[in-house]
Amino acid sequence: MVRTKMGSNIDVEICEQTIIHKDVVQKVSKAMSNDEDLENVADLFKIFGDRTRIRLLRALYQSEMCVCDMAYLLDMTQSAISHQLRILKQAKLVKNRKEGKVVYYSLADQHVMQILVQAYDHIKE
Template identity: 45%
Template sequence: MEISKINAEGDETCEHLGLHPEAVARAAQRVGALAHIDALAQLFAAFGDPTRLRILTALRDGDLCVCDLTAVLGMTASAVSHQLRLLRNLRLVRSRKAGRVVYYRLDDEHVLNLLAQGEAHVQHY
């Protein structure tokens, strides 16, 4: 019994919809339970941008100010600030002020863990 086949465009198509109703019900329940799926998509989009990922990686070892980040990344202060604003809005980084200097750090251990898990996955192959 053929369950799937490749169509003329090279895409796999399903011959029998609902072949595994229990598995479909479990998956639908999990997808429906993710009320915050848009926020999750934005989080992963932030990690998908090389510049933002470089900023997050630079902050792994501790606090840096915008000037430090411009030196590390070879970018203008306004470009770095723009990316930091996006990362702060997604709660990936936080800031603290010391006099007139604003320092940035990873928001919490979850961000560090996401970076570490991503690196481990990429290096696994």
């Protein structure tokens, strides 16, 4: 959070091998070791980082839907949709319920969509 001025922090004139600003590295290293699991956020973003899955989440934000409807909506095969829904379900982003032969999917919770919307706002600047 505190932005240090670089010009005054060069305490190691010539880097031994790769490190130049020893104090900065130590400070940042200490701050980063506190909550390690922030890095697991990458796994969540990896799931968001696919056009098909974003479209699916967005569709389900509007309404609960069955697999074949989503396939029609996105103009993709049922198999492809089913594969992606499996990934979304494993990540606990969607849930499903069965009604006869038809399986209906919906968002696991509303909070998920807030992350998408905020990212959307960021892009529009």
